[in-house]
Amino acid sequence: MSKSSTLIESAQRHLYGNYKQAPIVFARGSGVEVFDVDGKRYLDFAAGVAVSVVGHAHPILVAAIAEQAQRQIHVSNYFYNDRNIELAEELCRRTGYDRAFFCNSGAEANEALIKLARHHFYGRGDKARQRVIAFHNAFHGRTMGALSMTGTPKYREGFGEMGPVTHVAYGDLDAVKAAMGADVCAVIVEPVQGEGGVNMAPAGFISGLRALCDANGSLLLVDEVQTGIGRLGRFLGHDGCGARADAIALAKGLGGGVPIGAMLTTEALANALPPGTHGSTFGGNPLACAASLAVLRIIDDEKLVLGAKNRGEKLHGLLTRLAADLPLVCEGARGDGLLRGLVLRQGMIARDVLGKLQQAGVLLTAAGERVIRFSPPLIVTDAQLDEGVALVRAVLATMSPSAQSNANMPCQVQSPQGQRT
Ligand SMILES: *Cc1c(COP(=O)(O)O)cnc(C)c1O
8 A cells, every 4th residue: 555545544534524635645845846655746836825935845944944943933922022023024114014913824814804994993983884895706714704705605604694794796896886885894805816716806906996995984905815925926916006905914925834824004003903802822923933034035035026927927828828729628817927827618627627637747726616726836937837837738638628517417516625515
């Protein structure tokens, strides 16, 4: 028996069954390559869902984590620690925000945003302003507050009452305007909907939301969990859109794989969550903050934000050509920077293609129903993009839409990502 099959047998007995993992057990990685316990190599174009921005085992990140672990891993927020002060300063300097709150994940960063917005108005005596406007196909995380804003009903089903949230069509400013009211504390938006299908915001959408929020006295919250940290070829996904959020959520790439999330906000909102209203035991721990500081240093030293723009354009060219060459399987390509989607034809299910891609040696994720998402480490090279897209091309070339839909006959309803059916 292979090491993989022995471990998978144990996994199926002992791990909680909320995921539907591929039958691969990873053991190590280096740069854009990862290796399973039996030594098989894969090109990692998923980066653990847009997380491993500096790739695997980057020597500077590894050294920073090791050095910090030798000094101190944890303090708690009863005290300051040197590393989270440095990281707060560094993030504020880069983004122009004034205040940082640290937590451990994207969902937690979004929880902080929603609590910030609601409590801001509560503190000003406007207790009726509790409703949030969010978007269909939005993904903000799986905790109850973040889930209430997540715009895929399937993810919310079965979990009871959700806080007051109105979901409207992504990109539709008229729908937002119609949903506005004196009870709306905030609008929350992703610059590009990652999980929802690599859906691009139309030009002027975020600045239009800013104007609607200003007119209504509501806050604009931007979920940069997937789009931030250079992913779109600029440090924040909504940089350059002509508008700024009142607060943003960061996570995924922020720690290069070490769990850390952050809420960044303005001085005007610095007192919205006074002591006692929010917190996190692990949030802002020196180990995660040291990792994040190293990631930011690597991003600068290796010019990875510009790299994401250039490699992203290269990847887009490859995907557009692939789609044009396989018109029966692919509809086209979309995305920004190094967050790209290869859109499959109607009736195909991206999730069902991932296994074949894994067998061919390339890791990718599905976004929405029929989009194969490319979110490689920002250190990916042109040669690696060529190699990985060639593997994808070879797999897709063997498929026809009819073979796909037959394979999916027994499963009419697509199972949500990461959930057992
Ligand atoms: C992944 C993601 C989240 C949730 O992050 P977790 O760390 O899984 O809680 C929230 N928002 C967006 C946009 C994401 O892509």
